Amino acid sequence: MSERRRPVDRPRRAALDVLTAVRADGAYANLVLPQVLRKHRLEGRDAGLATELASGAIRMQGLYDPVIDACLTKPRLQPEVRDVLRLGAHQLLSMRVPDHAAISTSVDLVRASVGQGPAGLVNAVLRAISRRGVQDWIDDVAPGRASDLHGHLAVAQSHPRWVVDALADALGADDELEDLLAADNAAPRVTLVARPGLASVAELEAAGGSRTPRSPHGVVLTGGDPGSVPAVAEGRAGVQDEGSQLVALALADAVLEGRDETWLDLCAGPGGKAALLAAIAAQRGATLVANERQPHRAALVASALRAVPAGVAHVLAGDGMRPAWVPGVFDRVLVDAACTGLGALRRRPEARWRRAPGDLGQLVALQQVLLDVALESVRPGGVVVYATCSPLLAETTEVVQAVLARRADTVEVDRLQLWPHRDGTDAMFAATLRREG
Numbered sequence: 448m449s450e451r452r453r454p455v456d457r458p459r460r461a462a463l464d465v466l467t468a469v470r471a472d473g474a475y476a477n478l479v480l481p482q483v484l485r486k487h488r489l490e491g492r493d494a495g496l497a498t499e500l501a502s503g504a505i506r507m508q509g510l511y512d513p514v515i516d517a518c519l520t521k522p523r524l525q526p527e528v529r530d531v532l533r534l535g536a537h538q539l540l541s542m543r544v545p546d547h548a549a550i551s552t553s554v555d556l557v558r559a560s561v562g563q564g565p566a567g568l569v570n571a572v573l574r575a576i577s578r579r580g581v582q583d584w585i586d587d588v589a590p591g592r593a594s595d596l597h598g599h600l601a602v603a604q605s606h607p608r609w610v611v612d613a614l615a616d617a618l619g620a621d622d623e624l625e626d627l628l629a630a631d632n633a634a635p636r637v638t639l640v641a642r643p644g645l646a647s648v649a650e651l652e653a654a655g656g657s658r659t660p661r662s663p664h665g666v667v668l669t670g671g672d673p674g675s676v677p678a679v680a681e682g683r684a685g686v687q688d689e690g691s692q693l694v695a696l697a698l699a700d701a702v703l704e705g706r707d708e709t710w711l712d713l714c715a716g717p718g719g720k721a722a723l724l725a726a727i728a729a730q731r732g733a734t735l736v737a738n739e740r741q742p743h744r745a746a747l748v749a750s751a752l753r754a755v756p757a758g759v760a761h762v763l764a765g766d767g768m769r770p771a772w773v774p775g776v777f778d779r780v781l782v783d784a785a786c787t788g789l790g791a792l793r794r795r796p797e798a799r800w801r802r803a804p805g806d807l808g809q810l811v812a813l814q815q816v817l818l819d820v821a822l823e824s825v826r827p828g829g830v831v832v833y834a835t836c837s838p839l840l841a842e843t844t845e846v847v848q849a850v851l852a853r854r855a856d857t858v859e860v861d862r863l864q865l866w867p868h869r870d871g872t873d874a875m876f877a878a879t880l881r882r883e884g
């Protein structure tokens with residue numbers, strides 16, 4: 448068959464559809480991927496290949512773009528052609544795809560998606576990239592490691608420079624920085640939670656998994672589709688990072704004197720932590736109010752809670768800044784605030800490129816108000832856990848410090864900061880605060 452008429456392989460076509468949706472429509476890769484896989488009827492290894500191609504090309508574009516640019520003779524490139532080149536660069540520099548296969552399939556792809564015009568350019572650029580290994584390219588296009596470590600890692604590990612700087616601040620030193628950034632680039636394992644009283648860890652282990660080291664409710668799946676595990680399909684278990692389980696447990700296990708009957712999850716959508724908390728509350732004879740501002744996310748919370756016994760959990764769709772309850776009624780409150788999400792980069796390939804330092808001001812203001820509401824909602828003597836899936840100091844310790852500075856009635860009693868490279872979890876933060884009686 449001639450070059451021109453060779454059909455484009457479906458995993459690569461699907462991967463390009465994901466890149467296009469993320470770039471042109473602002474889609475989230477993890478949400479659009481299942482739709483694209485269905486559209487192209489991809490399963491098993493082909494689905495795995497399309498997922499790796501799309502996720503890797505989006506995640507690593509901070510390295511691939513300067514490499515591509517170094518191979519261009521003219522600086523301008525159509526966005527659609529750059530997408531094809533990013534996919535080709537990922538195959539050449541980070542996967543075990545033979546060079547000839549990576550190049551010829553990319554040429555086929557650009558012919559089918561853009562036209563014959565850029566086929567020669569794609570061929571020439573990818574041939575140039577294939578002549579050197581990834582470390583040679585990093586040495587060529589990244590700032591020097593000795594003179595500008597953060598600038599070097601921003602390219603070598605494909606993170607925006609401001610994110611590298613902010614993560615280094617959060618770590619407090621540079622010695623683990625590269626490990627952290629590399630961990631952000633590795634696909635996370637699928638972790639399940641057995642909601643206590645509804646499913647057992649043994650039941651999930653039998654589905655092909657092993658226990659998580661720190662959460663007593665977690666199981667890491669060794670393979671397969673989590674949706675096909677009966678306990679997950681029935682809502683007795685769920686997909687939940689071990690770090691998120693530990694945050695919910697920080698609230699449930701905080702030492703509390705006196706009444707322990709009514710719990711609040713102030714920002715509950717989509718409901719992972721609410722479901723774990725509600726299962727524990729049911730075992731202790733307590734109830735949970737799960738509040739979420741966005742109605743469609745409140746519906747997801749209700750779905751996550753479907754296996755919890757009736758009467759234990761109540762879902763509210765409301766703005767946590769204007770509470771629908773009287774102050775001081777709750778014994779335990781979780782405020783898992785909206786944040787930059789820069790602690791969960793492993794599972795959101797495009798997230799690092801969507802955030803900007805200018806987002807922080809608005810988010811921090813919201814986080815402070817929500818923490819204040821949580822502290823007003825808890826009774827004297829009760830506990831509040833303030834959590835984020837970001838380790839940035841502006842969103843974590845600085846929010847807690849700012850709120851505590853204006854409240855004489857609250858003390859911090861515990862703090863947790865998890866890291867992907869140390870703990871194998873998302874970089875979750877949780878501060879446990881007690882409102883004094």
Ligand SMILES: C[S@@+](CC[C@H](N)C(=O)[O-])C[C@H]1O[C@@H](n2cnc3c(N)ncnc32)[C@H](O)[C@@H]1O
Nearest residue numbers: 714715716717718719720740766767783784785
């Ligand atoms: C980090 S997520 C919570 C994740 C959730 N706890 C879980 O484990 O599934 C933050 C949530 O806060 C919600 N949110 C943002 N502003 C809010 C507000 N003013 N009141 C209540 N919820 C809010 C967002 O819609 C989002 O669903």
